Amino acid sequence: MPTLKIDGVEITVPPGTNLVEAAKVAGKDIPIFCYHSHLSIAANCRMCLVHGSQNGRPWPKAMPACQTLVADNMEIDTCSEKTQAVRKGVLEFILINHPLDCPVCDKSGECMLQDNFFEHSNRPSRFHEYKEQKLKTYDIGPQIIYDGERCINCTRCVRFMDEIALDNQLAQINRGDRSVIACAEGKQLDHPYAMNTVDLCPVGALLGKDFRFQKRAWFLQHTDSVCPGCARGCNVVIDSARLENEVYRIKPRDNAAVNGPWMCDDGRWTYHQARERRLTQATVRQDGEHKAVAVDVALRQAATLVRLHLGKPTLAVAVSPHLTSEDLYLAASLQKQLFRASTYAVTGHAPWKGDNFLKVSDRNPNRRGAAAIHDALGLKDVLDGNALLTAVESGKVKALVLIGTELPSADFDRLKAAFSKLDALVVLASEKDAAAQLADVAIPVAAFTEMEGLWVNAFGRVQRVRACVPPKGDAQPAWKALRGLARQLDVNVRQADHRDLVVDLAREVPLFNNLTHESVGAFGVARGAETSAPRKVGEGKLPEDFTLPA
Amino acid sequence: MSLAQSEHPKGPLEFSAKAKDEIKHHVAKYPDRRAATLPALYVAQREFGYVSPAAMATVARELDIPETWVREVATWYTMYNKVPVGKYHVQLCGNISCHLTGADKLIHGLSQALGIKPGETSKDGRYTLAEVECLASCGSGPAMQVNDDYHEHLTVEKALKILRDLP
Numbered sequence: 017m018p019t020l021k022i023d024g025v026e027i028t029v030p031p032g033t034n035l036v037e038a039a040k041v042a043g044k045d046i047p048i049f050c051y052h053s054h055l056s057i058a059a060n061c062r063m064c065l066v067h068g069s070q071n072g073r074p075w076p077k078a079m080p081a082c083q084t085l086v087a088d089n090m091e092i093d094t095c096s097e098k099t100q101a102v103r104k105g106v107l108e109f110i111l112i113n114h115p116l117d118c119p120v121c122d123k124s125g126e127c128m129l130q131d132n133f134f135e136h137s138n139r140p141s142r143f144h145e146y147k148e149q150k151l152k153t154y155d156i157g158p159q160i161i162y163d164g165e166r167c168i169n170c171t172r173c174v175r176f177m178d179e180i181a182l183d184n185q186l187a188q189i190n191r192g193d194r195s196v197i198a199c200a201e202g203k204q205l206d207h208p209y210a211m212n213t214v215d216l217c218p219v220g221a222l223l224g225k226d227f228r229f230q231k232r233a234w235f236l237q238h239t240d241s242v243c244p245g246c247a248r249g250c251n252v253v254i255d256s257a258r259l260e261n262e263v264y265r266i267k268p269r270d271n272a273a274v275n276g277p278w279m280c281d282d283g284r285w286t287y288h289q290a291r292e293r294r295l296t297q298a299t300v301r302q303d304g305e306h307k308a309v310a311v312d313v314a315l316r317q318a319a320t321l322v323r324l325h326l327g328k329p330t331l332a333v334a335v336s337p338h339l340t341s342e343d344l345y346l347a348a349s350l351q352k353q354l355f356r357a358s359t360y361a362v363t364g365h366a367p368w369k370g371d372n373f374l375k376v377s378d379r380n381p382n383r384r385g386a387a388a389i390h391d392a393l394g395l396k397d398v399l400d401g402n403a404l405l406t407a408v409e410s411g412k413v414k415a416l417v418l419i420g421t422e423l424p425s426a427d428f429d430r431l432k433a434a435f436s437k438l439d440a441l442v443v444l445a446s447e448k449d450a451a452a453q454l455a456d457v458a459i460p461v462a463a464f465t466e467m468e469g470l471w472v473n474a475f476g477r478v479q480r481v482r483a484c485v486p487p488k489g490d491a492q493p494a495w496k497a498l499r500g501l502a503r504q505l506d507v508n509v510r511q512a513d514h515r516d517l518v519v520d521l522a523r524e525v526p527l528f529n530n531l532t533h534e535s536v537g538a539f540g541v542a543r544g545a546e547t548s549a550p551r552k553v554g555e556g557k558l559p560e561d562f563t564l565p566a
Numbered sequence: 567m568s569l570a571q572s573e574h575p576k577g578p579l580e581f582s583a584k585a586k587d588e589i590k591h592h593v594a595k596y597p598d599r600r601a602a603t604l605p606a607l608y609v610a611q612r613e614f615g616y617v618s619p620a621a622m623a624t625v626a627r628e629l630d631i632p633e634t635w636v637r638e639v640a641t642w643y644t645m646y647n648k649v650p651v652g653k654y655h656v657q658l659c660g661n662i663s664c665h666l667t668g669a670d671k672l673i674h675g676l677s678q679a680l681g682i683k684p685g686e687t688s689k690d691g692r693y694t695l696a697e698v699e700c701l702a703s704c705g706s707g708p709a710m711q712v713n714d715d716y717h718e719h720l721t722v723e724k725a726l727k728i729l730r731d732l733p
């Protein structure tokens with residue numbers, strides 16, 4: 017393996033490593049724009065130029081570190097005045113036509129051009145000519161706005177579409193200072209993974225319409241969590257505003273074992289369900305009207321309704337595979353010692369069409385976890401959501417407790433007809449969805465942005481969901497609401513807090529053996545031999561039968 | 567500003583059988599179909615008069631490559647006309663050697679005589695005037711290229727006669 021020196025630090029790295037990556041090993045940072053570890057090398061921005069020598073002979077000129085591979089007896093200098101002078105020159109060139117509209121640019125505060133400029137140049141421009149005027153706020157696609165003046169033509173976005181999305185929708189057109197990014201004439205950047213180009217763009221040239229003008233980057237705090245959109249469970253960062261406890265966006269977080277640095281666009285919009293249409297107050301139905309009440313009052317009312325059916329064939333309890341494993345574990349133990357319902361079901365959204373990149377067809381993030389818990393606790397004959405609805409429709413169920421309201425059908429009329437057969441409908445819901453609107457008692461619970469817990473993805477990987485904002489209004493984690501309900505039914509839940517639940521879960525359910533939140537950590541733990549790693553770059557064409565979900 | 571380089575001609579374009587053969591011949595020369603983009607674009611320019619977005623799409627279809635690849639190439643090179651040109655595309659060299667031998671007088675003179683500035687097309691659609699960079703005829707300037715033909719050692723009178731004698 018080649019041994020080389022970077023700023024005097026000797027390192028040995030595998031052959032084929034480029035100098036940007038090698039520098040990281042040596043604890044040095046080489047500034048970049050166009051380089052991205054998951055895309056091909058374009059070496060067009062020249063930000064990474066460094067001076068160096070080989071076998072003691074200095075290179076005739078600075079070389080792009082992203083494109084230069086390590087070799088024995090190389091010496092690289094990443095911070096001498098000579099190298100810094102090159103950087104200043106490159107930045108001066110890149111900024112000649114840059115509009116400097118940072119005050120109104122959403123990227124401001126997390127922009128690589130700002131960062132590199134302040135760190136490596138920070139000197140006034142010597143150009144006094146007029147700046148080239150180009151496409152501005154151009155509607156390049158349904159989700160994305162393009163700004164040709166801010167674009168530094170690094171082609172990261174083009175390469176993403178060519179190499180990862182495998183759909184050549186973007187082109188770098190025209191030449192020199194007129195260069196801009198565009199689609200084919202009359203076409204748009206329209207792809208289920210298009211928003212990744214926004215993450216990749218080092219400047220504010222590609223901006224998502226969803227986040228545009230919503231929040232300045234420096235007001236955001238970042239929480240490592242997991243996407244609830246489907247059973248892959250892409251690792252994400254959830255950005256929320258510190259002062260107002262509101263979520264603003266979801267971005268992918270690099271985990272080679274799950275999603276790489278990518279995620280699908282649908283996954284990004286999931287935060288809306290945690291922000292909008294929330295159930296923030298408990299309600300009970302009185303004379304056909306929903307009345308907002310304190311959570312305690314609602315729990316008491318729920319207990320009264322359910323008590324008549326405990327242990328009887330008329331009771332059904334259903335849990336959602338969007339709940340944390342802790343919630344599901346508590347629900348399952350209560351089923352054994354308290355509810356003893358003759359119908360127990362795992363609900364969940366109806367599947368969507370998966371693709372051969374990230375999306376898997378099951379749209380529920382924790383079905384694997386639910387199955388493992390139910391197996392371990394010996395719950396037999398667990399129905400799925402459709403079977404549950406059929407049972408309710410048949411009229412044999414008289415009381416239904418829905419713990420989480422993700423149902424295979426969102427058809428209000430169908431649900432209304434089904435639920436009208438019930439004497440009692442108690443729901444623990446985060447959203448004011450059909451079930452919450454039709455319930456006799458609705459108790460608000462935390463959305464995925466507000467809960468701590470473990471999910472198990474479709475490939476058996478245990479991952480950690482984290483709360484980034486406190487529950488809205490009177491909402492509380494589902495397990496707490498369940499514990500409250502149990503208390504009203506005269507059963508004391510053994511576990512005093514969430515930690516106790518995790519301990520019991522880890523002890524009693526083999527899939528979680530020996531796990532704690534800390535040991536699961538930010539990147540999850542694989543249980544079983546399956547790998548969930550996504551398709552790699554350059555693995556060739558899409559299969560013939562490949563179709564993207566509608 | 568709009569991205570449209572020009573208006574779409576009505577309806578999709580289609581290469582003639584001869585043009586298709588020609589493109590096949592070019593494709594056969596390279597290991598990779600994409601490499602035939604440049605010659606195919608020339609064929610398109612000749613067939614359709616100029617390289618409109620519809621012409622780019624037709625090239626992409628013929629080569630079986632993404633439209634974006636063709637658009638990148640066509641917009642990069644100035645010698646593909648992205649807007650319609652007159653019957654005679656008069657390209658006058660404005661580079662240094664020709665300048666030393668009187669290119670400025672030539673450009674100015676032709677401009678006046680034809681009543682159009684460089685970049686414009688005469689009303690009757692006969693001439694488009696363009697000032698271009700070196701035509702690689704530096705030893706014999708001032709030089710002019712009319713469509714595919716070169717003319718050298720020009721004066722305003724000589725150039726005008728050449729243009730007026732054209733069919």
Ligand code: SF4
Nearest residue numbers: 167168170171173217
């Ligand atoms: S839009 Fe952004 S990612 Fe694409 S070339 Fe321009 S600067 Fe690079």
Ligand code: SF4
Nearest residue numbers: 243245246250280283
């Ligand atoms: S593929 Fe699934 S888990 Fe990943 S971002 Fe999309 S919806 Fe979320």
Ligand code: FES
Nearest residue numbers: 050059061062082
């Ligand atoms: S990062 Fe190396 S040239 Fe752009």
Ligand code: FES
Nearest residue numbers: 659664701703704
């Ligand atoms: S300078 Fe005119 S042909 Fe070269």
